[in-house]
Amino acid sequence: MDMHPSFIEEFHQIYSEISSKKAIFRTIGTLKELRENAAYWVEGVITDVEIDQEFCYLACRICGKRIEEVDAKRWCLHCQEFTFTKIYRYNIEIVVADETDSVKMILWNKASQKLLGEPAEDVLSVYGDTARVMPDDISSKILGKxxxxxxIVSSQQQHVDSLNVSRLTIDDEIKDVYTMRNYPAPCESTT
Structure with a gap:
């Protein structure tokens, strides 16, 4: 698969953040206790994939939110418009663990596409656009990575049931930079 230009740009942004030590790392155990609005990085392994739920959905071409089919037409509640194009987006729930704890994380379209290496439309072209439950061979690509x-951690959260993943990297080059830069232990303050 050729890298999409946005993935290449994101790679350089993440590489720059991590190599300059601007990124803030925490353990999962520590993340569950935080109550401040901020973005944190966590190093972990995917130990479970929610396969009984929809892993992709029909999305609005304008806003990207889920659309409803009404009388064989596609209606976006957010935009208040009908859409005629079929666009699918990922929504994958995973469990990530580190040495301290585990937590459910939600991978939205861009992160899921980066992890799987292909857009939702391509996956559904193989399995049919009615396949909403994740096929076993797709989940096996993710497990153990x-x-x-x-x-993103929000001060509004009373407790952490799940976290939204804003970016991820499975690139060995970036993980090596993280290891070589001798970041403070993830539970220590970086300020």
């Missing part, structure tokens, strides 16, 4: 996950 290690990476760096950037998650």
């Amino acid at each position: 290690g990476g760096l996950f950037e998650v």
Whole structure:
């Protein structure tokens, strides 16, 4: 698969952040206790994939949100418009673990596409666009993969049931930079 230009740009952004030590790393155990609005990176391994739920959905071409089929037409509640194009986006729930704990994370379209290496439309072209439950061979591609996950923690959260992944990297080059830069232990403050 050729790298999409946006993935190449994101690679350089992440590489720059991590190599300059601007990224803030935390353990999963520490993340569950934080109550401040911020983005944090966590190093972990995918230990489980939610396969009984939809892993992709029909999306609005304008806003990217889920659309409903009404009388054989596609209606976006957010845009208040009908759409005629079929666009599919990922929504994959995974469990990521580190040496301290584990947590459910939600991979939206861009992160999922980066992890799987192909857009949702391509996956559905193989399995049919009615396949909503993740096929076993797709989940087996994900299980056991290690990476760096950037998650958003909100002060509004009373407790952390799941975290949204804003960016991820499974690139060995970036993981090596993280290891070589001698970051402070993830639970220590970086300020």
